[in-house]
Amino acid sequence: MRLNLRLSHKGLVLIAVPLAFELFTFAWLYTALLGAEQEIRREAYAKDVQRHMNNMTQLIVGASTALVYYCTTANQSFLARYKRSKAELALDFKELTELQKDKPGELAALKPLHEASDRAVMYMDEARRALEMGDESRKTEFILNWRNLLGHLFDEIDKVSLHCKSIAETAPELEEYRRVILKQLVLLAIFASIGLAAGLALYFNRDTARRLRVLMENTQRFAKGEPLARTLEGSDEIGELDQVFHQMADTITEQARQKQEFVAMITHDMRSPLTAVVGALAMLTEGIHGDRIAGRNLEIVERCETSLQRIVRLINDLLDAEKIAAGKMEIHCDTLALSSVFDSAVQTVQPLAEEKKVSFVVPAVSNMVYADGDRMVQVMVNLFSNAIKFSPSGGKITAAVQERDCSVEVRISDEGPGIPESDLAIIFQRFQQSKSTSARIKGGTGLGLAVCKDIIELHKGTIGVESRLGQGSTFWFCLPITKGAMEKAASSGTAS
Numbered sequence: 001m002r003l004n005l006r007l008s009h010k011g012l013v014l015i016a017v018p019l020a021f022e023l024f025t026f027a028w029l030y031t032a033l034l035g036a037e038q039e040i041r042r043e044a045y046a047k048d049v050q051r052h053m054n055n056m057t058q059l060i061v062g063a064s065t066a067l068v069y070y071c072t073t074a075n076q077s078f079l080a081r082y083k084r085s086k087a088e089l090a091l092d093f094k095e096l097t098e099l100q101k102d103k104p105g106e107l108a109a110l111k112p113l114h115e116a117s118d119r120a121v122m123y124m125d126e127a128r129r130a131l132e133m134g135d136e137s138r139k140t141e142f143i144l145n146w147r148n149l150l151g152h153l154f155d156e157i158d159k160v161s162l163h164c165k166s167i168a169e170t171a172p173e174l175e176e177y178r179r180v181i182l183k184q185l186v187l188l189a190i191f192a193s194i195g196l197a198a199g200l201a202l203y204f205n206r207d208t209a210r211r212l213r214v215l216m217e218n219t220q221r222f223a224k225g226e227p228l229a230r231t232l233e234g235s236d237e238i239g240e241l242d243q244v245f246h247q248m249a250d251t252i253t254e255q256a257r258q259k260q261e262f263v264a265m266i267t268h269d270m271r272s273p274l275t276a277v278v279g280a281l282a283m284l285t286e287g288i289h290g291d292r293i294a295g296r297n298l299e300i301v302e303r304c305e306t307s308l309q310r311i312v313r314l315i316n317d318l319l320d321a322e323k324i325a326a327g328k329m330e331i332h333c334d335t336l337a338l339s340s341v342f343d344s345a346v347q348t349v350q351p352l353a354e355e356k357k358v359s360f361v362v363p364a365v366s367n368m369v370y371a372d373g374d375r376m377v378q379v380m381v382n383l384f385s386n387a388i389k390f391s392p393s394g395g396k397i398t399a400a401v402q403e404r405d406c407s408v409e410v411r412i413s414d415e416g417p418g419i420p421e422s423d424l425a426i427i428f429q430r431f432q433q434s435k436s437t438s439a440r441i442k443g444g445t446g447l448g449l450a451v452c453k454d455i456i457e458l459h460k461g462t463i464g465v466e467s468r469l470g471q472g473s474t475f476w477f478c479l480p481i482t483k484g485a486m487e488k489a490a491s492s493g494t495a496s
Contacts, residue, residue: 017196021196021268022189022193025185025192025193028189029185032181032185033182036179036182045164046164048099049096049160049164050161050164052095052099053157053160053338054161055088056089056093057154057157059085060085060089060150063081063082063089063124066081067082067127067128070082082203088122089117089121093114093117097110097457112159113153113156113159113160116152116153123149156223156245211232212238215232215241215242218242218246219245222245222249228246231246257389274312274315275312277308281301281304285298304429310443317448317451317474318447320451324451329454329455329458333370333483333486334370334371335368336369336371336373336376337364338367338401338408339364339366340412341369341373341377341380345377345384346360346362348377348384349381349384352388353384353388356393357389358387358393358396359395359396359397360396360397365401367403367408369408370459370479370481371480372459375459381431382448382449383412383452384412386414386448386449386475387412387475390417391414391415391416392416395414395416397412398412398413399412399413400413404478405482406485406488407461409476410476410477411474411475411479412475412476413474414473416472418468418470418472418473419469419473424465424467427465429450430450452477459480459486460486461480462476462478464476477478
């Protein structure tokens with residue numbers, strides 16, 4: 001089951017879940033460490049109690065021995081030793097009680113020993129006082145009872161010592177066991193944390209990557225004009241982006257449909273009637289169906305014909321640009337003589353050149369190119385027309401041809417005002433023209449050079465311009481000589 005989470009929420013889960021697991025693991029490890037510390041404290045406590053038991057044993061033996069020697073010799077030094085041992089024994093019991101004040105169970109276990117010790121001390125004091133008073137009859141009784149009291153006292157000391165000894169002996173084993181457990185817990189926590197983080201990342205990333213692949217596939221389908229995959233489910237950012245993309249695609253598709261309808265309308269409802277009108281005006285100027293008109297009427301008709309021809313050329317450029325943009329322009333390449341392209345282009349623009357008194361200098365060439373003849377004439381006519389438009393009256397247009405490896409370079413130079421350097425990068429873009437004063441005066445749509453560039457690139461060729469203000473402009477293009485050269489240029493991804 002896929003969690004319907006936003007990307008920001010998925011990122012939060014990727015951080016929060018491993019963090020919560022690590023906090024839980026830390027608490028678990030901390031509890032284990034507390035247990036280990038408790039065992040260490042128990043061991044230290046057992047050793048302290050054993051030390052006190054040993055010290056108490058020595059003090060009791062020392063006190064009883066000093067008392068016996070005092071009773072026998074009446075030496076006051078033995079009495080002082082007896083009193084000092086008894087005081088130290090009381091101090092030891094006080095320290096032992098303080099050590100066990102937070103351990104009710106241990107304090108209760110110590111009570112019989114404390115009572116036995118108090119009885120023994122009390123009996124020794126009574127025996128000392130009786131002997132000091134010269135009561136010899138109690139000596140034998142003292143010795144017998146003292147032996148019993150010491151036996152009982154040492155039994156209690158042994159009980160406490162054995163209990164502490166068992167704690168001290170088992171503590172290292174428990175510590176080692178807890179140390180092993182801690183190591184295992186640490187390793188388990190590390191691997192579990194890594195596995196949990198990796199699992200969450202893999203789950204979320206795989207789901208995100210799958211949805212992104214669908215989105216990428218939709219972009220590729222849209223670019224190819226294929227139907228899009230169904231809209232992604234979910235309310236995360238990727239789902240919202242896919243929904244917006246579908247909406248955008250629907251909008252663009254609808255606009256493309258409307259654009260195609262508009263282009264079709266131009267083709268059928270405008271170009272054909274305009275072409276018919278141009279033909280009719282041409283027949284009027286030639287007088288084919290009657291007397292030839294002259295004078296002012298002829299001038300008006302010729303202006304109308306020129307304007308209509310310009311509109312037809314604009315419509316043709318628009319249609320060509322749309323075909324190229326849609327990838328629907330077909331070129332039918334064959335090996336053809338470049339001289340025939342020059343002849344056809346010059347013949348087409350000759351009336352315009354004569355009107356402006358511009359002459360052509362076209363060399364006799366024998367070079368061959370692999371290209372679509374009609375499209376090459378279209379390119380050449382466009383470049384010649386531009387050169388005529390910007391040439392001064394009585395100017396000259398020069399064509400030159402140079403063969404380069406597997407391509408032929410054609411250069412067309414004029415004597416016009418030139419193009420500013422800042423405009424050289426935009427003049428081959430659609431609806432872009434030079435911003436110079438002469439370009440604005442001459443007018444134009446900014447489509448001709450863009451169509452020329454597209455046609456040349458369809459032939460796997462290149463096109464460009466060189467210009468300086470006041471020194472004219474030179475437009476050039478390169479075309480492959482053979483079909484093999486064209487295919488090589490296409491496979492390498494660069495124009496010849």
